[in-house]
Amino acid sequence: MAEAVEIRPHAIMIPAPYQGHINPLVDLALNLASRGFTITFVNTEFVHHLLSKSHKNTGTDEIDLFSEARKSGLDIRYTTFSDGFPLDFDRDANVVEFWEYLIQDFVVHVDELMGNIVKSCDYKPFLITDTFSSWHAEIANKYNMVNVSFWTQPALVFALDYHLDLLRKNGHFPLPKEKSEDTVTYVPGVELISTKDFMTFLHETDITVEHKLVFRAFEQIENTDFILLNTVQELEPETVPALNQILPTYAIGPVMNFSTRKIKISTTLTQQTECTEWLQSKPPASVLYISFGSFVHSTKQVIQEIAHGLLLADINFIWVVRTNVVIDSDATDVLPSGFEQKVKEKGLIVPWCDQDSVLSNPGIGGFLTHCGWNSVLEGAWHGVPMLCYPLLHDQPTNRKLVVDDWKIGINLCDGESVTRDEVAGKIKRLMCGEFREEIKKVSSVMRNSLDDGGSSEKNLERFVVDLRAKIHKVILNFALVFLMKLVVWKFFESTLRI
């Protein structure tokens, strides 16, 4: 008997064009390729331009993100396409216009790209995109592709977004001022959450572009075949199973560079400053690492209070002060005057660094973070306790997990504003080792989940099996329809001849 032909699944993977979304999707691409998948990874030309610019010191003008991976035998192709704006358009300063375009019109560019890729494929590829891609269901439907959605935030945030109607019915969305500290216990999979820990858009009364992005993302959920969550089942033990009951979700996190260390790919969009040598001169667990991620902005006043807090705490630190960390203000004058001189022995101020490498260094003893989900996962993985200062989007909700649920960190400030004395006190508390035991536990839960037999590894395997079955079904259906059309055609052909 002829053996069934084993189909090599071919994924077209398109990340949302931001650092925090590109990083985990690249890692997922490497992971799937090492399981025998063919991957076509697609970045926008703008992202590709930033990648190439930030890798200039490697001697390349045009980066080929996966060349090392291909040398190791992985079948990963890499291509780019336009996001509809010229390279010199300031996507950060015009974020609303840019996001509106991504939601409404970007699909045209994806459609053109997909037409070209599909034409050149031996057999039908499938799609893996960010859940926030506003076009994935339409494109998957048009090209009859299996549709996989990748969620880059915790399951808790997914659950709240998915149950917006329930929040609306209970008067918690939009959130009126008088309910800003209510306790919510009715969301499936979320035992208890205070409304103050809701994502920031839930607090807005007017419809913003972020509402539109979330609404569109969750309208498409029912037309998604598989949803991959960048979280660990054991760390969100009620939420993940509750989602599994209503949707085809798979908790496969943490999806980060770590799982595929054999091939380390730098996905940085900003040139990195080397910190290793400086760190090596510091005693173990003596350095506080400070970063507010890749795109949210703070205020000059907060930055200055943190700076004074560092002086009062008299602590070693590495501080990522991005050029645009304060909107409309040059990075050079956001810090108090003379600050850099005062801290030149104890502090290293950089515009960007290799965060993974910094957090993995034994010199690091704490992480003052904005609670972006990648930062939370990276900090916890490396066993670094966190001082939480959430700014926007999912970050307040992520803070709840770090501080209230996992108990591996504390809040930077408990009142309305950030003050230097409180900053200094909190830094000292964080760095004194109080969280050592809890963070070790969380870190080992994460690491175990990726080991053979671990929950995330098993979930990823289960996804691969289910995906293969689905792809076979789609191909079979396609062949059946083709066969039926052929039979009907032959029938009419012979009838007409008679």
Ligand code: UDX
């Ligand atoms: C945002 C959201 O807040 C986050 O929750 C969501 O999942 C993605 O979009 P961002 O603000 O960029 O992300 O933060 P984060 O999720 O922490 O991602 C930042 C990434 O940049 C991390 O992977 C981090 O390692 C990297 N980084 C940051 C660097 O490589 N160098 C730096 O100097 C700072």
